[in-house]
Amino acid sequence: MKIPADRRRLSLVFAGNAVPRSLLFCPLRSQEVQFPMNLLSLIRQRFAPALQELVADAAPLLEMIRPAQDARFGDFQANFAMPLAKQLGQAPRDVARQVVERLNLTDLCEPPEIAGPGFINLRLRTDFLATQIQRIAGDDRLGYQPVAIPRHVVVDFSSPNVAKPMHVGHLRSTVIGDAICRTLRFVGHRVTSDNHIGDWGTQFGMIIYGYRHFRDQAAWQLSPVNELARLYKLVNQLSDYHATVAKLPALQQALTDAQSRLERLKNDPAASDKLAKQITTAGKEVTAANADLAAATASVQRIQQTPELLALANAHPDIARRARDETARLHAGDPENNALWNQFLPACLEALNQIYRRLGITFDLTLGESYYNPMLADVVSSLKARQLATLSEGATCVFLEGNAAPFIVQKTDGAYTYATTDLATIQYRQQALKADEVLYVVDKRQSEHFQQLFATTALWGIQGLKLQHVSFGTVMGTDNKPYKTRAGDTVGLESLLDEAINRARRIVDENDDRREVPLLSPEERARIAEIVGLGGIKYADLHHSRDSDYVFDWDKMLATTGDTATYMQYAYARVCGIFRKLQIDRLSFSTQNVAVQLQTPEERRLALQLLMFGYAIESVLNDYRPHLLTAWLFDTADAFSQFFDKCSVQNAESDELRNSRLILCDLMARAIRTGLSLLGIEVSDIL
RNA sequence: GCGCCCGUAGCUCAGUUGGAUAGAGCAACCGCCUUCUAAGCGGUAGGUCAGUGGUUCGAAUCCACUCGGGCGCACCA
Known part of the structure; x- marks a missing residue:
């Protein structure tokens, strides 16, 4: 397969480096016996x-x-x-x-x-x-030596669809993926973070259709992105409406069937455990069918009760098919649709980048699905040539042992699927990027897709490339259902970040106002609110084991107590407070050669905890589990809080002890700063 | 129907791949600020690890079954 030399599609290349350079290569001062820092x-x-x-x-x-x-x-x-x-x-x-x-x-x-x-x-x-x-002492890396044999790891994460609003699921992928990239870089691997955005799929046909038929020119000029998002939502809504209306009789029938099945079982005179179980199952099916019908009816009514929407729906009865046609024409190279695509994409990308900037996240590559379009035909013909792909019901499929459903690489209408794109992407990452390993930070519901993808890749003959689906669970609301607004919409990320920062600001204000003499200017308060708010969001995500579903809860995330980002940030600020109070410059002090003494259990525990850093890092990378790092950070901050309580620095019995404690304090601050930085979370000298 | 995942304290979650008396945080109750930030610290209480059977020196963890819940299964990505 040929890799096109020119990038036909727009791709953005960021030169960003997630971990501050200073953290990457900081040689140890003493070069004598080197114990591994684990x-x-x-x-x-x-x-x-x-x-x-x-x-x-x-x-x-x-x-x-x-x-x-x-x-x-x-x-x-x-x-x-x-x-x-x-x-x-x-x-x-x-x-x-x-x-x-x-x-x-x-x-x-x-x-x-x-x-x-x-x-x-x-x-x-x-x-x-x-x-x-x-x-x-004084080492930001806590003595951690880079690996001897670096690997080149491509990390595929975030991957939103352009024009569809990003939601908390994307946030989770983004935060976890970024933490993994930073940690891999820290230990010395070469990392390419790649945002494999959905810029070529069905939703583009919808936008094009919407743009042609429903565009509000004034709104478009004011904010193309918002208008495109509105158009996407509208077309999607209208398509759904027709599909749902068509589905109503079947849903009604399903309910009736389930009900009569239940009645029949209930009237069965033969009593047995098996029958009782069948009745339970049938009862659940009735409940489910009822819920399906109710949801469908409600969504139909939403349209029907809004005259403008109903009029639009009636005027565009075959909107779904026509939107698909627009996608097909785009893929077929239709000049007008491609012109629109080229017109829409920069604005969409800019909207995404706005969020990434706020989150402090950069990508080395943003190669969307469109980038691989020119390679897809070759992928399919290569699969066919190896007799891996065969025609079935009009679609080109790879049949895999143990999978009932085929892996479809080309649809009946000739269009390629994300399976095809993913295969092309793997080939590109191995041949052009020279990757040793590819990580996919993607929702666990797609695990079957990846299982099929990896199986097909192996059959296809790609070797020596380690592929791993780094899966994560669904983000739930406090009602234990996938996190949505009360109206049932997904929650926009932008407003989520605003909310976090606003809540954090209230806490910062409250705290500073409580002081006899407030320390912070409004600008500082705003900056701290940002650090605390974003840290809270990220930490909440990362401290859960990634494959469990987790409940998105504002009150827990930004709680002023307990295992939160704030706890670590607070511990850091307290160290800075000690040095401020004693009027000692932390940076210059930490380079002095001071004898360390560990006389109390608190000092010993803190020291041991700091020395376990390397073990924590390696546990994280063992199976890409950032929550093991949050656990270490919490233990470290906890050890410090006890130390802070019991071991006064300024009232230490001797200068030697005071200096020893200062070394511990400084190292602890570095540990927290470095550890949090690996999670993409910042610290502040004052809280 | 087939497949995957989950069930641990009132709530939210850990439990390092089979190790000692199952751990945190929140919530509850009790105590600690004239001394480095109380966004903190100490203490009390809270458990049939869904259930049953098995494997062995040893099980929350592995196996089987049962109950309960979630998710995915042909042309969306």
Whole structure:
């Protein structure tokens, strides 16, 4: 397949770099012994030789060394003695003892303890922790070394449709995808973020049709994007109206059928568990059929009760087909439709970019579906040549084992589908972009599509490219239904961001007004409200495990208490407050060589937590789960809050202790700033 | 009908792929500001991990079935 040298379609290339440069290459000051900045890997390395003496493959056993799940068990625990004992035919505690005797850990840990059935509990030496903190003092990367072998990862996320308003689902993809990009870059991989926007599909036919028939010229001149959005909604509404009217008898029939089925079952004299279950099922079917009919009737009535809409609907009875025709003509190269496309697209993209700018998100590439249009015919003929694609009911399909439905690459009318585009995109990403890996940050409801896509890709002969669907769950409202406005519309993103910032502003005002002497100017308040509001939205999304559905709840998101972005931002601001109060410059202080002492449990816990940063990062990238980073951030801020409570800096018993605590404070601030930056969340020196 | 996912404290969610007495946040109750930001800290209470059976040293996690819920299944993307 040929990749067109010229980009026939408009594509935007951003040079944006998500993580501040300063965070990327910050060499450590001391270059002596380099421990990997992942304490767990270090411990595992020390266990490896001891285990290799007892067993051929130590790797799975090393996996069983974990952070302790309870502080009483120390800092780390090894759980391998029990399975290993079985393998060796010995008692677990004996096996544990043998391993412990072979260990050389004295520079890192207190003597290991064997507990319960054979757990090995490890407690790091406090002087070791102190040395490590001293070593990474002042480092924004907390000592994290870039990977030795970088991969090139293409991250496909956000991917809105132009002209259709973006909604919370796009927000979720955008926020998760951006966090993944930033984290991958941080550890040293090469990342290409690609916004695979829907700029070539059915909705464009609708806009073109709307533009030709329903355009309000004044509105168009005032704001093309708003007018296009209105036109899309209108055409969609009218198409739906006709489709729904046509569907009403069938829905009515379905209800009647379900009802009579239920009656028949209820009158069945034979009583059995199976029958009872069938009655339950039939009852649910009646309820569902009722709901379907009611929804359809309501949507029809909405049109019929609005004379202007009804008149339009009646004047355009075959609007759906004619809109599809416009799409087909666009794809066929019709000059007028292509001219309109070229006219519409920049405004649509600009509207999207406006939102990305507010969110602080950039893309390396914005290659929409249209970009791949010239490659689609070759994809299909290549699939046919390999006899993967066959004609069925007029459509060109790839039939895959285990899938009832085929993977359609060309429709009966000759049009290509997003399956075709996705295949072309994969080929392009491997051949032109030289990607090693592609991530798709897309709603989990599309998992079957990706399963088919990846299966087809493999059959097609593309090798050496790792493909992963990074799926996420639906965003629900507090009513546990997909998040919508009361009228049933999707919630526009722009208004969502406004709402978040407005709410945050109220909190910022309230807080500052409570002070004896307010600290903040209106401009500062506005800036902080933005940081807190956007941080709240992003954090709410990211701190849920990505594949669970989550409930979008303003009050929780911007709560002034608990596990929110604000908690971390607040902890950061408190560190800045300490340095302000003592009139010490944080940046210059942190480069001084200060002896770190960890005398209290709070200081020790904070230090250990900071040193677990590398482990947290690697857990995130293991399966692209940003919520593991939010958990680490919360634990870190929590450790700091306890430290702040118990360990006064300005009233420290000695200058040495004060300086040691200042080092911890500074490092903690860097940890929070870096960690939040990987999630696309900012901090402020004052809150 | 076929397939995928889920069910953990009153609510919202974690639970590092089979480890020790199942954890957070919110809400509730009790306590802590003349000292670095109380957007904070400490404490109390709250659980049949939907249910039953199985696998084994050991199960919220794996298997089977049952109950309850969600989603997807031929030309929208």
